[in-house]
Amino acid sequence: MKEAIDTSPSRRQVLRLAAIGVACAVAAKAPSAAEPLRGGANDSYVPADGVSTFESVWQTVRDHFYDPRHSGLYWPAVRERYLPEVQRATSQDSLARIINTMLSELRASHTRFYTPDEPEYYQLADIFSGVLRRRGLQGAFPDGRISYPGIGIISRLETSGRNTITAVIDGTPAQQAGLRAGDEIVAADGTAFEPVGSFRGKVGESVVLEVQRGATVMQIPVRPVDLEPTKMFLRGLESSARIIESNGQRIGYVHVWCYAGYVYQRTLERLLSQGELKDADALIWDLRDGWGGAQPEYLDLFNGRAPTMQVTDRSGTSEIVNVKWRKPVAMLINGGTRSGKEVLAYGFKKYRLGELIGTRTEGAVLAATAFLIGGGLLLLAVEDVLVDGERLEGVGVTPTIEIPAGATSAGAEDPQLSRAVAVLSGT
Incomplete structure (x- = not known):
């Protein structure tokens, strides 16, 4: 099993930020040169790397999760149940789904594994950049600048595969284009919509979104920007x-x-x-x-x-x-x-x-901290809060x-x- 580096933050760090927000981030390991940088597509994914990532996530939970009983689960048995699925994973996305299914059994907030295909990965990295710069952030963002191509929406993935906008951030391209909360984004430039991937390589260019608003389907052009x-x-x-x-x-x-x-x-x-x-x-x-x-x-x-x-x-x-x-x-x-x-x-x-x-x-409202593991970011609850x-x-x-x-x-x-x-x- 790959050893996760013990980088537990102090109690002051956890309570000051995490218990009332999303915590102080620390790095469990610096990404290697083979891992995706700046949110690039993970074209060189190798299943063995997925096993290493899974093992590091599992061990980090074992060592740092706020509930030493792991919410009543026998944590070694959880590893054995999910490991065969991880060994069959063929992409970073499928690996992340397996990891997050495992983490969901803990029934705890602030406990999720994010990939560079999700805006939250960059948002959390930026929120905690002060700590992460001292603990491996440069491996993921070599120039020290944390950003991603996007339009400024908060969305959720439906079981249908479509993304539903839950909020439109003021002053962003999404607001300027007239997108609204409740809109379902069906496609971008004729292909399946991805919150980050649909805008890679297209900053400053027009991207046409196919949007369903109620019973109406419309084409809405947006111009993505490099969002910090x-x-x-x-x-x-x-x-x-x-x-x-x-x-x-x-x-x-x-x-x-x-x-x-x-x-x-x-x-x-x-x-x-x-x-x-x-x-x-x-x-x-x-x-x-x-x-x-x-x-x-x-x-x-x-x-x-x-x-x-x-x-x-x-x-x-x-x-x-x-x-x-x-x-x-x-x-x-x-x-x-x-x-x-x-x-x-x-x-x-x-x-x-x-x-x-x-x-x-x-x-x-749990206290959490963050770890950089295997090209992704693990947000993990580490203390209870009253x-x-x-x-x-x-x-x-x-x-x-x-x-x-x-x-x-x-x-x-x-x-x-x-x-x-x-x-x-x-x-």
Whole structure:
């Protein structure tokens, strides 16, 4: 069996990021020269390499999974059941499916094996690039730049083989092309759609998507770009900020797509104190979909009893310190609200900061860490988490006003957003 390098993060690292988001990433092994780099297709796949990858994943789970009983499973027996399937695997995709089927038996959040054919592989690598650069990231991204060709959607693969868009990130080619949540992408340039593969080698070019929207099938051209995840999520946050006029009220709206880094909170504070939302009468704080990573203290933004400061340097540049929002606020949540965002939703509801509108959150609140193994990225739950003494894992947070999702993730046709506007504007 191939030995996985023991690179367990400290408890502080795990709890600081992972327990309230998706954890501190570390590398179990640096990819070899034979492994795919920059998300290239794994044309040189050899089954023996798949066995090595499987063995490393299995051992990493054995050594680091948060539950030493492995959720009641006899973990050596699990290996023996899946190993014959791994030996018959003929592609990286089939290997990943086998590994993820094995991991699903643990019934734990933040526990999945991602490949370079998935946007999440790059997003997680970018979220944890600070740690990974010291532990083998250069083997996968030789120039140090983490990016992938894409259009800025969050999607899920249906049993039919089609990809259904669950969210469209603001300020991306997908939004500019008019794609919507609920759209099913049937094909790209006449071939089966792949979230990354369909755009490889086509950055800056037009790619025609065959999209089914309800009973209508349409051809929608998009122009993929080279997406750097953190920049994409930050641009999405800034691009989402707007004022909605309703019943004589100016309702501010902002969507935080990812909270894995204080830069997102700082950007939100700037929008509220000096940016487009500073003159709003109320705020809609959208935490639906995307990644977690939020810190519980982010709720201090709505603690009206603490003072703020304005500091000005000698050039006359001013900045608000310890920004506070003392006006009405509502939070939007759904089944894609996960981990650190769920902690915020829990506190927002418990301490009655405003209405929680939408549907129950995912219930994915374990502490996790990440390992680079065999050309893929393993996200693994390594600690249990209680929030104010309660375990949210597998439970989630229920809204105070339950509103099912509509066909789109944001905009006038979004029933959850419409309800939030109505609540805050008194209509």
